[in-house]
Amino acid sequence: MADRYTILGERPRGILSREERDRGVAVIADLQIDRAFRTICPDSMYRESFLSVLATPLTDPDEIRERQRIARYFHENPQTLDRVIEVIRRLLLSKNQWDAERSRLMASRRVDPQDKNLVLWVARENLVLTAHFARIILLSIRDIYETMNMFGAEGGWLGRLKDAAWQIASTTDTETILSFCDKVEKGLAYAHTYDIEFDCSEDLRVTVPFLADFAYVPLAKKPDKPQLGGLFSLFGSKKNAETEPKEPIPTELPESHVSLSGVDLAWGMDLSARAVQECDRILTSLLRTAVDRFSGLEEELYFYRCLLIYQKRFEELGVKMVYPDILPESDNVIRMGNLSDLLLLAESLHVSSVIPNDVNCVREGELSGMLVTGRNNSGKTVYLRSIGTAVLLAQCGCPVTAEFAEISVRRRIFTAFARAEGELVPLSSAGRFEEEVAEIAAIVGDMEPDSLLLLNETFQTTAYDEGAEGMAPILAYLSALGCGFIFVTHLTRLIEMLRGTPGVTVMRTSDDPRTRYKIAPLA
Amino acid sequence: MSYPSFLWLREEGDRAPAHPEETLTDLLGDVGFRPRSVEILRVPCVPEEIPMRQGLFRRMLTDAGFAAKIATLTAMLTDAEVLAEEYARAEIREEKILLFVPVMRRCFDIVRLLEQFDGDDGRAGEIGSFWKRWHEMPAASHADKRADDLLAKYDPAIRLKIHGSEASAWERRRGVRNDFERIIREMGLEDALPAWRHPQRTTPTVIRGVAGVHFAYYGAAETYYEESGDFLPDGEAADTDRDLRGLFAYIDEFRFLSDLTAYFRDLSDKHYPLCYPAVSDKREFVLEDAVDPSLSRRGIPGNAVIPNDILMASEKNGERLSFYILSGANGGGKTTYLRTAALAALFFTAGCPVTARGGRGMAFDAVYTHFPSNESFESGGRFADETVRADKILENATENSFAVFNETYSGTDERRSEEYSKRLAETMYRRGTFGIYVTHIHALTGGEIPTLAAQIDETDENRRTYRIRRVGGTSSSFARDILEKYGLDRASLAEKLARHRAKTEGGAENG
Structure with missing residues (x-):
């Protein structure tokens, strides 16, 4: 049977495996994009279609650009x-x-x-x-x-x-x-x-x-x-x-007919x-x-409808938005200027109170990773979330809340966020650390080259040194696979181990109250 | 008339089945041959037919083009036969005349393919020459050309206008359905085109309409029918060299060739040796390194099967070796040997390849088998059934027959079994019938009838060698090995008993 007409992408969305789709839904939940869009687009019909598309980001730069073109066209018409x-x-x-x-x-x-x-x-x-x-x-x-x-x-x-x-x-x-x-x-x-x-x-x-x-x-x-x-x-x-x-x-009857x-x-x-x-x-x-x-x-058009609502809302609030330049996956670049977190923008009374940050994560040698550290409640997780959200939106052809953006296509995007007790595997007899290890093992098993992994305080359910010792070879493995990572962590030992390694940027939140929530490379 | 056959040199009346149905059931089971192929297999060849068929099978197995041609011809003949039957049963004259042309066309297509047969192997070349000569007959070549010319003018497009019980037909110039389908394609919705439905036979009304609409074609077809109708006469087969219906007799012959070829090709693929034994002018049946082809159905490759020689002769060094008693170890390969010999005899007399390295033999007039079977509903008990069947063989087997008996009369007491077995084996032996009698009655061995035995290696825990050798007599069936294997020998039973006691005593003490 021939394919259905689409204005979202050539790849038939129906062929995605359930596991792949579930993973996409989990990423959206970890990044709290669903929560942000509950505020941005109250109409659940449009929003659900939008989130459903977001669960399966595109991987072909040309397709992403085409989707951007259509979004612009509908924005104008x-x-x-x-x-x-x-x-x-x-x-x-x-x-x-x-x-x-x-x-x-x-x-x-x-x-x-x-x-x-x-x-x-x-x-x-x-x-x-x-x-x-x-x-x-x-x-x-x-x-x-x-x-x-x-x-x-x-x-x-x-x-x-x-x-x-x-x-x-x-x-x-x-x-x-x-x-x-x-x-x-x-x-x-x-x-x-x-x-x-x-x-x-x-x-x-x-x-x-x-x-x-x-x-x-x-x-x-x-x-x-x-x-x-x-x-x-x-x-x-x-x-x-x-x-x-x-x-x-x-x-x-024709002249030459025969009567029966x-x-x-x-x-x-x-x-x-x-x-x-x-x-x-x-x-x-x-x-x-x-x-x-x-x-x-119908659902595809709802996606664009939600996208217009998203654009219109932030344009009216004066938030800078940009369609990212989409680069090939081999470039392994995530570079954005004045990126603001979508959830904060959506839920803040005053968008001007949301502190933007720059992102510069470029591959060097084998590694393409970023470690983010700093005090508690200093904006590390928000920073991670804003990057993840921007990458995901970009790969779905959407504009991002930044002044400029260059993003390499990631083949797959994974998140591993630390969870509360009992949130990992209900009724599991395994300990928290074991459950966390199992989750990471499953992700590592699914990782393909040129994927991106967003880790939030992973392996902190054990002794920190052991967590660091455990995490280092995983990150090295991911890097060897050609995958990028952004890791929010308190594992100082790990930071010491990787600091100075080409391709790994270590970012630290500001301790200065005047520049609170600002994040800069660790000197 | 009957045309030259690929399989027979005899007229149809001389081809009575001689192998009993039970022979094929016992030896082949359900190998998937079509019933008509089995019927043909039941008719043994006369000596002249054996090399002729062997040549055909050799070509079928080695010449892919030849096998493909046979397959094509089978399909064409089957199709033509269906149409010829409709032609024969036509309800109205228009149907008869209109069907005459395509039936003739199909028959001539078949003739054209038949006349391409050449080569000396088998009778194919001779048959090819026959059809070439037949086709060159002025009447035949004229009729062939006329069928071609007529069909070139036929237009299938028809349109009917139906108004109550009135109808009119005319030739369709343009098809609305075709327009719809073109439009659907141009819309880019090719997958909307519904699946094609197989055309159906039509009704006399439509046939009359076709005859009326294509009146020029119909008129020409009628003339053709009147001129050439004797190529497809009604009623019984006509005694004329024109009756093309005789072609359809090839269907069964080709299907027989295809069925048997598939069977032997499978054996060859599984590394079973195939040979074409020569027809001997002596009364003998000799095979070198013969194997049982039915082992392939148990998944055993041919190169893993232990081969055995078969040597049967009415007279060799002053000894009659046409009939043997076969005894020896259980599980030593007696039944396999019996089956090897009987299947070889069956296939050899059908002109088929034989699973051996080489050999020669006489053409048997029938192959009989007597294998143990379950009692049937109508039976008078197993022994009675066995006796009835054995008596039939006794009655029918001649000195030119081949008969095998597998533990016959085992459904009665030892004394009677020995008595009946001895009488049966000795009758066969004295009559000169070829065959083998498998038995565990050791008293039958070592006498006048030569004895074969399944060999074991006593130095290697009575390992079965699956070799069958001529011996003077036998005294043991080595049943202990089998009992040991299944834990029913003395030691195993003693051990089992000890375990049971220990368990019971343990339970009693606990109680």
Whole structure:
């Protein structure tokens, strides 16, 4: 099956493993992005879609840039986003209505397959219903094209979506389908003559018959019972025939036609029913496939909607925001100027009270890591959180709350934050340290090259020297793997061990009350 | 008429099954051969047919092109036969005439492929030449060309207008369905196209419509039918050199070849030796390093099986060696040897390869087997069943037959078993029937009937060697080894008893 249309990324999100997705959700929770967005975007429908996308960051720089481009486009044309959301909702709603109507029709018509008259009647009813919704659905898709065209959506994923919508709903071919549906809707219920096409091979095998055309008697009221239908005036009892037009309107035949006499009535009805069913089957398949292609867009658009809300909120508050420059993963760079923590910005009464900090984490030699130390309640964890949040938002194509940003794509992002007693593995008989080690072991097992690990006071549930001794080879292993790390720690022994190592920056929070929450490299 | 066969040099009336059904059940079990292949296997070859079939199997196993051609022909014949049956049962004249053309076309396609057979191995080359000559017959080549010319003009597109009990048909110039499918493709929704449904047989009404719409084609087909109808006559097989229905007899022959080839290819892949024994003008059956092919079904590769020679002759150095008593150690390979010999005899007389390094033999007129079986519902007891079956073999086996007996009459007391076994074995021996009688009755060994025994290595804890050798007589079946293996020998039982006592006494003391 072909992929659904997307304006979020090429990689089908459905193929992510549950474990990978759960890990993404855990990272969001550790960084408290979900909490921040509860304040930023109170509408849970938009917010949940946004957070769901955030759980699976992109890894291709081009895709991230394309998402940034779309976010900018919607930022400049917010009415386009609203309109497309409305049309997509209408499209999906129509499809649901169609399904409901079809189920209702099936449930109310229990058909004896031997009753060819009734089989044909039900087949026609189904096709009429399908034709009715085909018009609605195709016109909704046309609306998508027209909306995007009106607001100049060009190139990239938006251009592709616009082209696809045009191809399905705005060509002369679409008119052919629409006029067929129009005729079916108006007249199939009153059809008296059926044009049926099929292939009959030289060995007398026939393909499935298909309804090519039909002729009908227009009636003022659509029948609701088979006995009242125009068709049944021909196939039905004599009494019924008398109540309906006596002379059905003959349709034109080509000159070279052959008349077949003595045709069995039931055979004719059976063949007609199968032709109508086949027509319905093809039209149904076309509509289902078309709707399915667009069905993923609703949540994707909600992502952009939430993103606009996020941008608008901080712009109004005068917070500096920037779309980061996305660098290849091999560059191993995280560099930002005046980065503010998202949660603090979201929850502060005055955003000016949030102290920004610079980040400069660049690979040198094998290592690409940062150790953050300092007194309690001096902003270490906030610093770690602000970096993690910025990297994650950046990789999802979102702007970050900084003056400038250069970020290398991280293949995967992991967090290991110290947890309270009993928060690690409920009912586990293992000690806290053991549980922590198990968690780190699981993360280390999943780490891929060029990933990023954010550690917050890890291995401090044991003697500090032992924690340091234990942590050092892990960090060395991660570095050897090409992964970066940012580690908030009180393990002074570890800092002594790694201080001066190329590629490892040691940052320390300020002890000076005048520069409280400022973080600078340790001299 | 009947056309030259790939498998037979005899007319159909002379091909009665001779091997009892039980023979194939006992020796092959369910190997997946089609029932008709089993039927063919039950008919032993006359001596001239054996090398002919061996040549075919050699080509099937070594010439991939030849095997592929047989597979293609089988598929074409099956398809053509289905259509020919519909043609024969046609309800209306229009159906008969319209079906005549494609059936003829298919038959001529088959003839064209048949005439490509060449080479001396087997009878394929001879058959290829026959069909080439047949095809060059003016009537045949004319009919072939006409079928081609006619079908080139056939257009399958039809449209019907149905109005109550009236219908009209005409030739479709443009397809609405095709338009729909094109549009769906151009929309980029290819996966919306529903799965293709297999075309179905149609009704007389549609057939009349087709005949009426394509009246020019139908008229030409009618003329063709009248001119060439004797290629596919109605009723019984016609005594004419034109009746193409005889082609369908090849279906069973090709399926037999394919079934058996698949069986032997599998054996060859599993490293079982295959050979094509020569037909001997003497009354003998000799195989070198023969192995039991049925061991492959137990997952044993051929190169891990201990081979044995088989030497049977009506007279060798003044001794009759056509029938043997086989006895010896349990689990020593007696039944395997019996099966090796019987399967080799069966396959050799069917012209198939044999699992041995080489050999020669006479063409047996039947292969009989008598294996122990469970009592059936209708049985009068195991012994009675065995007697009935053994009596049938006694009645039918000739000096040219091959008969194997596996512990026959073991369903009765020792005295009677010995008496009946002796009578049966001696009758077979004296009649000159070839075969083997496996028994644990040591009194039967070492007498007039030559004895074979499953060998053991007494210096190595009675290890089974799976070698079968001619001996003077036997005195032990080495059942103790088997009992030991399953913990039922004396020492094991004593130990078991001691453990049991210790446990019981311990329990009593505790109590």
